[in-house]
Amino acid sequence: MSASVPTLTLRTGFTIPQIGLGVYKVPAEQTADVVLTALEAGYRHVDTATLYRNEKAVGEGIRRSGVPREELFVTTKVWDDDHGYDSTLAAFDRSLDLLGLDYLDLYLIHWPVPSRDRYVETWHALERLAADGRVRSIGVSNFHAHHLERLSAESESVPAVNQIETHPWLPQHEDRAYGETHGIVTEAWSPLARGRVLGDETLGRLAAKHGVSAAQIVIRWHLQLGNVVIPKSVTPARIRENLDVFGFELDFEDLAAIAELETGERTGSDPDDH
Incomplete structure (x- = not known):
């Protein structure tokens, strides 16, 4: 694992x-090269999903890298159409086959889809996969605290991870606090608000202060909050830059300035409406 x-x-x-x-949104024909570039740069964690239609290419990039499987952390997710106990087990088999792996490090429910009301049943399938040793950790994505409360009430286990849209506009105080209280790690998707937050004047000022890019400022912010962060890029220089965030630290004033950027704006759906 990258030191x-x-x-x-x-x-x-x-x-x-x-x-x-x-x-996310990396075309399948580019994905293997992007994964290979990242692994060569020192990444050891790759996050994909059934929805992205690039699981096979992720597996190809992993194999081409030559990095030992035990050094990697690979995540994929079950899509909305596959909710339900048996269909989730079948979806997992398809994903594992496409990735060309013997096990997963993390398997997530992509969205709760409350209108279908099957996420508890889907979670029970994930519990079965974990019990069978086919996935090391199980979790959820886009779950609010009240969705997590229901899982807790109707299941035998608690998610290891909740992957949610999180960035300076949407710091997700409530859901992150619930995770901290219940031992659930928050993982940030759209950590740069799909790049839109990077033009912010405050982030530009902080970037100049530390001699780094605005993207590096935001990634460092996530790390200091205790989030896992999965920035996406297909550009080799940016892939490497996104990992180069350990030579500086945000101080109290920096963090206070970023806290002022909160607007509640989302780049994706609210989980209650998805």
Whole structure:
């Protein structure tokens, strides 16, 4: 595992690198090269999903890298159409086959889809996969605290991770606080608000202060909050830059300035409406 990237210990006892590569909207024909570039740069954590339609290419990039499997942390997710006990087990088999792996490090429910009301049943399938040793840790994505409360009431286990949209506009105080109280690690998707937050004047000023980019400021902010963060890029220089965030630290005034950027704006759906 890359020595420069800190890890967090999940409730399952396994560790997750605090920075990973996200591959949402990376075309399948580019994905293997992007994954290879990231692994060569020192990443050891890759996050994909059934929805992204690039799991096979992620697996190809992993194989081409030559990095031993035990050094990697690989995540994928079950999509909305596959909710339900048996269909989730079948979806997991398809994902594992496409990735060309013997096990997953983390498997997530992509969205709760409350209108279908099957996420508890889906969670029970994930519990079965974990009990069988086919996935080391299980978790959820886009769950609010009240969704997590229901899982807790109707299940035998608690998610190791909740992957939610999190960035300076949307710091997710309530859901992160719930996670901290219940031992659930928060993982940030859209950590740069799909790049839109990077034009902010405050972030530009902080970037100049520290001699880094605005993206590096935001990634460092996530790390200091205790989030796992999965920035996405297809540009080799930016992939490397996103990992180079350990030579500086944000001080109290920096963090206070970023806290002022909160607007509640989302780049994706609210989980209650998805």
